Amino acid sequence: MGADLLIDGVSVARGELTVVRDVHLSCPAGKVTVLLGANGAGKTSLLDAVAGVIPVTGGTITLGGRAIHRLARDSRAGLGLSYVEQGRSIFGALTVEENLAVVAGRSTKIERAYELFPELKPRRKIAAQMLSGGEQQMLVLGRAIVGEPQVLLIDEMSQGLAPVLVKRLMPFVETAAKSGIAVLLVEQFAHMALQIGDRAYVLSVGSIVLQGDAKDLLNRPDEVRHAYFTGQKDSHGGGTAAANGASAPQQAEGRHP
Ligand SMILES: Nc1ncnc2c1ncn2[C@@H]1O[C@H](COP(=O)(O)OP(=O)(O)OP(=O)(O)O)[C@@H](O)[C@H]1O
Numbered sequence: 001m002g003a004d005l006l007i008d009g010v011s012v013a014r015g016e017l018t019v020v021r022d023v024h025l026s027c028p029a030g031k032v033t034v035l036l037g038a039n040g041a042g043k044t045s046l047l048d049a050v051a052g053v054i055p056v057t058g059g060t061i062t063l064g065g066r067a068i069h070r071l072a073r074d075s076r077a078g079l080g081l082s083y084v085e086q087g088r089s090i091f092g093a094l095t096v097e098e099n100l101a102v103v104a105g106r107s108t109k110i111e112r113a114y115e116l117f118p119e120l121k122p123r124r125k126i127a128a129q130m131l132s133g134g135e136q137q138m139l140v141l142g143r144a145i146v147g148e149p150q151v152l153l154i155d156e157m158s159q160g161l162a163p164v165l166v167k168r169l170m171p172f173v174e175t176a177a178k179s180g181i182a183v184l185l186v187e188q189f190a191h192m193a194l195q196i197g198d199r200a201y202v203l204s205v206g207s208i209v210l211q212g213d214a215k216d217l218l219n220r221p222d223e224v225r226h227a228y229f230t231g232q233k234d235s236h237g238g239g240t241a242a243a244n245g246a247s248a249p250q251q252a253e254g255r256h257p
């Protein structure tokens, strides 16, 4: 299981506006690739384009060497591309198990979700809308994994969750990658994401402004923070993104580094 995802010179527009510009990003099978960036940087737009929710306006995307950027979203999903979108999306009226069965079909596959998140098992017969926020996110992730994807795109799974819950979810991402999946993780909790990541990229106003080994970037927090807000590597830039209300990268300890 698992295939390399390559994003090669991709641009994406929202209406008239280009919001992702000439992005090169490599997500190898078996690795966690972290994508960081302030609010409005274009992270979701890039993931939307990879998943086929919106078209690319330039560049190519390949999955296991096969060009996928002109395929419909369903076809990309059929090739093993799973997308955990920003904001939880479960079928609230269905039970936990029914939510998993929608993707898994076979009950043996559903067991895999319970192995990863034992918390879900005793709740399997209750309506998903009764779950806590953290449990709902476990269900969303569990559902993605029972589909046995090659590539897993995860967009801010921590949204609205307490840091302690985010900490609980991070090992899942590592486990998914260790099973061979190429994981592309968009995360505001930069510190936690870099701890489990292999390679990391910082997107600012649609462009990659910093990239490196995740553990290495962990030791260069000032540089990462600066790239977030100004899109520049040196420490003499402006502060436009911050001035526009962009959020700071969140550390494990809280929301402000
Ligand atoms: N559906 C849309 N229609 C028009 N513009 C959009 C749409 N979605 C996003 N945008 C714009 O595209 C740009 C990039 O937004 P995007 O949602 O990709 O950023 P993001 O990095 O995911 O931000 P966040 O951290 O807040 O989720 C922003 O300027 C945003 O206002």
Ligand SMILES: [Mg+2]
Pocket: 043, 044, 045, 086, 155
């Ligand atoms: Mg987003």
